[in-house]
Amino acid sequence: MSYDPDNVFARILRGELPAHVVEETEHTLTFMDVMPRADGHALVIPKEHASNIHEISNESVQYVIKQVKRVASAAQQVFPDQGIRVVQLNGSEAGQSVFHLHFHVIPSSDGVNFGFHGHASADADSLAKHAARLKAALSGIK
Numbered sequence: 494m495s496y497d498p499d500n501v502f503a504r505i506l507r508g509e510l511p512a513h514v515v516e517e518t519e520h521t522l523t524f525m526d527v528m529p530r531a532d533g534h535a536l537v538i539p540k541e542h543a544s545n546i547h548e549i550s551n552e553s554v555q556y557v558i559k560q561v562k563r564v565a566s567a568a569q570q571v572f573p574d575q576g577i578r579v580v581q582l583n584g585s586e587a588g589q590s591v592f593h594l595h596f597h598v599i600p601s602s603d604g605v606n607f608g609f610h611g612h613a614s615a616d617a618d619s620l621a622k623h624a625a626r627l628k629a630a631l632s633g634i635k
């Protein structure tokens with residue numbers, strides 16, 4: 494599909510929209526999902542423009558997957574009693590709603606409704622708190 498350079502994640506990358514950023518690397522950005530499925534729900538995106546997994550270059554996807562692994566490890570440290578789900582959707586038929594490739598990293602516990610999307614925006618204090626906890630955990634992860 495053709496990439497829309499004005500999708501919300503592209504705008505976050507350009508600094509045109511705010512986000513609770515956990516970490517920026519040369520090739521990726523990690524920030525809190527504004528409609529979290531659970532506390533600590535983070536998103537990892539490439540800086541490369543790609544709508545979905547089919548469009549990302551082999552070089553860029555390596556950086557993204559490495560960062561997903563680091564963020565999953567950080568989430569496990571911050572939420573030691575939970576499991577960590579990594580989810581990635583391609584195409585509206587699969588439930589994708591923002592067409593810039595992204596990986597969800599979601600702390601998950603028994604009893605969570607596994608229907609996928611959150612329904613309400615989280616308050617800014619909660620997003621900032623979880624961004625800070627993940628950021629602190631990431632500082633110790635290679």
Ligand code: DGP
Nearest residue numbers: 501512525526527528582588589590591
């Ligand atoms: P997906 O269905 O996989 O395309 O998930 C898109 C996610 O993006 C969804 O969980 C909500 C989140 N989201 C949508 N708009 C924004 C935004 O402006 N900022 C942030 N931080 N997250 C957003």
